[in-house]
Amino acid sequence: MNYLIVGSGVAALSGAAAIRKIDKAGPITLLTAETDPFYYKPRLPEILCNGVSAEQITVYKEKWYRANAIEVTYGDPVTSFDPKKKSVLTASQKTYPFDKLLLACGASASRLTIPGNSLKNVFTLRTLQDARAIAAAAMAGGQITIIGGGILALEAGYNLSKIGCKITVVEILSRLLPRQLDVPGAALLQRYLEEKGFTFFIGTQTARINGSGAVKSVSLKSGETIESATVLISAGIIPNVTLAQKAQLLVQRRICVNAAMQTSAPDVFAAGDCVEINGKTEELWQPALKQGAVAGANMAGGNQTYLSAEVHAASTTVADMQLVSAGNIDADNKSTVFVHETKTSYRKLVFTNGKAAGLILLGDIANSAELLACINKGVPGAVLSGDVIDPAYGEWNVLNA
Numbered sequence: 001m002n003y004l005i006v007g008s009g010v011a012a013l014s015g016a017a018a019i020r021k022i023d024k025a026g027p028i029t030l031l032t033a034e035t036d037p038f039y040y041k042p043r044l045p046e047i048l049c050n051g052v053s054a055e056q057i058t059v060y061k062e063k064w065y066r067a068n069a070i071e072v073t074y075g076d077p078v079t080s081f082d083p084k085k086k087s088v089l090t091a092s093q094k095t096y097p098f099d100k101l102l103l104a105c106g107a108s109a110s111r112l113t114i115p116g117n118s119l120k121n122v123f124t125l126r127t128l129q130d131a132r133a134i135a136a137a138a139m140a141g142g143q144i145t146i147i148g149g150g151i152l153a154l155e156a157g158y159n160l161s162k163i164g165c166k167i168t169v170v171e172i173l174s175r176l177l178p179r180q181l182d183v184p185g186a187a188l189l190q191r192y193l194e195e196k197g198f199t200f201f202i203g204t205q206t207a208r209i210n211g212s213g214a215v216k217s218v219s220l221k222s223g224e225t226i227e228s229a230t231v232l233i234s235a236g237i238i239p240n241v242t243l244a245q246k247a248q249l250l251v252q253r254r255i256c257v258n259a260a261m262q263t264s265a266p267d268v269f270a271a272g273d274c275v276e277i278n279g280k281t282e283e284l285w286q287p288a289l290k291q292g293a294v295a296g297a298n299m300a301g302g303n304q305t306y307l308s309a310e311v312h313a314a315s316t317t318v319a320d321m322q323l324v325s326a327g328n329i330d331a332d333n334k335s336t337v338f339v340h341e342t343k344t345s346y347r348k349l350v351f352t353n354g355k356a357a358g359l360i361l362l363g364d365i366a367n368s369a370e371l372l373a374c375i376n377k378g379v380p381g382a383v384l385s386g387d388v389i390d391p392a393y394g395e396w397n398v399l400n401a
C-alpha cells in the first residue's frame with residue numbers, strides 16, 4: 001500500500017506514525033508547503049523574543065523519519081489531486097500516485113479584508129517562517145499593533161514586549177479572550193497586561209492599515225490612529241479546503257469527514273484544522289493529533305473512530321498567567337456560579353441543572369484536573385456537599401446560587 005500525506009503538521013505526523021504502527025513496509029510520503037520539519041506550534045510566540053530556538057520546538061529529529069521510513073518533500077505544495085486516478089500534482093509539476101491519501105493541510109491565518117493588510121511589516125503568525133519574519137522586524141523595537149485580543153495575540157504581544165516593543169491591542173469584541181473569559185476575568189487580565197505596558201482598544205474595529213510600502217499606522221473606526229512600525233493580524237484562521245473543493249469532495253466550511261476521518265472519496269482521509277465532523281470543528285493541537293492517528297490507522301486497514309471531547313478545555317499561559325477555561329463559562333452569569341477572586345486570580349465554577357458544567361481558572365489553576373474531571377463526568381456529587389464545594393477543590397463563594 002502506498003500512502004501520501006498532504007501537510008507536515010501534527011495531524012500529518014500522527015497519521016504517518018499510526019500508519020507505520022500497522023503497516024511496517026508501505027511507502028509513506030509527506031508533501032508539504034513547509035520548509036521546516038514538524039514543530040510544536042503552541043510555542044511559536046516564544047520564537048519572537050528568542051525565548052526558544054527552532055530546534056527546541058522541532059518535534060522529531062531526522063533519525064526518527066529514517067527509523068520509520070517516512071519521506072518528506074518540503075517546500076513543494078500540492079496543487080491538485082484526482083481521487084479517481086489516485087494521483088497528486090505539486091507546484092513543481094511532479095505527480096505522485098497513491099493508494100490512500102491523507103489531507104492534513106490545516107488552516108491559514110486570516111489577514112482580514114482591511115485596506116493595507118498586505119503592506120510590508122504586516123504579519124500573521126501561523127508558521128515558523130512567520131515567526132522568524134516577525135522577530136526580524138521586531139528587532140528594530142518600536143510600536144507594534146496587534147489586531148485581535150485572543151490567546152495567540154496576547155502571547156505574541158507579551159513575548160514581543162520582552163524585547164522592548166510597545167504593544168497595542170485592538171479587539172473588536174467587548175472583552176479580551178471572549179471565548180475563554182467572562183467580564184471580570186477579562187478585566188483582571190487586561191489590568192495585569194496594562195501594568196506590563198500594554199495599551200488596549202477594546203470594542204473597536206480596525207478601519208485601515210496606513211503606509212506606502214511599509215506600514216506606518218493603524219486607523220480605528222472609533223477615530224484613533226496608532227503609530228505602528230509593525231502590525232500583527234491575529235484574527236482567526238481559514239481552513240485550507242481548496243484542494244478538496246477542486247477534487248469535488250464534500251466540503252462545507254471545512255472538509256467533511258465521518259468518524260473514521262474518511263472524506264466523501266473512500267480512499268481519501270482528512271484530519272486536523274481542515275476538517276469538520278457533523279459540522280463541528282475543534283482547531284486545537286490534541287484533537288488534530290487524535291484525528292490524524294485515527295485517519296492513519298484506518299488508512300492502514302484499521303477500524304477506529306474519533307470521538308470528540310464533550311467539553312473542550314483551553315489550558316494555556318497568557319503572559320505568564322496560567323489559564324484553564326472549559327465548557328460553559330456562563331459569560332452572563334445566568335447559571336449557578338461559584339467564584340473566588342483575588343487581586344491576581346479569578347476562579348469561577350459554573351453549574352447548570354445542578355451539575356458542574358464549566359470553569360474559568362485564571363492566575364490560580366489549583367485543582368484544575370479534578371474540576372475538569374467533574375465537568376467531563378457532569379457529576380455534582382464529587383464537588384458539592386450540600387451547597388458548599390468540598391474544600392479539597394479550593395476556596396469558593398456562591399455568586400448566584
Ligand SMILES: Cc1cc2nc3c(=O)[nH]c(=O)nc-3n(C[C@H](O)[C@H](O)[C@H](O)COP(=O)(O)OP(=O)(O)OC[C@H]3O[C@@H](n4cnc5c(N)ncnc54)[C@H](O)[C@@H]3O)c2cc1C
Nearest residue numbers: 007008009010011032033034042078105106272273284285
Ligand atoms: C501560534 C499558534 C499557537 C497555538 N497554540 C495552541 C495551543 O496553545 N493549544 C492548542 O491546542 N492549539 C494551539 N494552536 C493550534 C494548533 O497548533 C493547531 O490546531 C494544529 O497545529 C492543527 O494541526 P494541523 O496538522 O491540522 O494543521 P497545521 O499545523 O496548520 O499543518 C498544516 C500543514 O499542511 C501544509 N499545507 C497546507 N496546504 C498545503 C498544500 N497545498 N500542499 C502541501 N502542504 C500544505 C502546511 O504547510 C502544514 O505543514 C496554536 C496555533 C498557532 C499558530
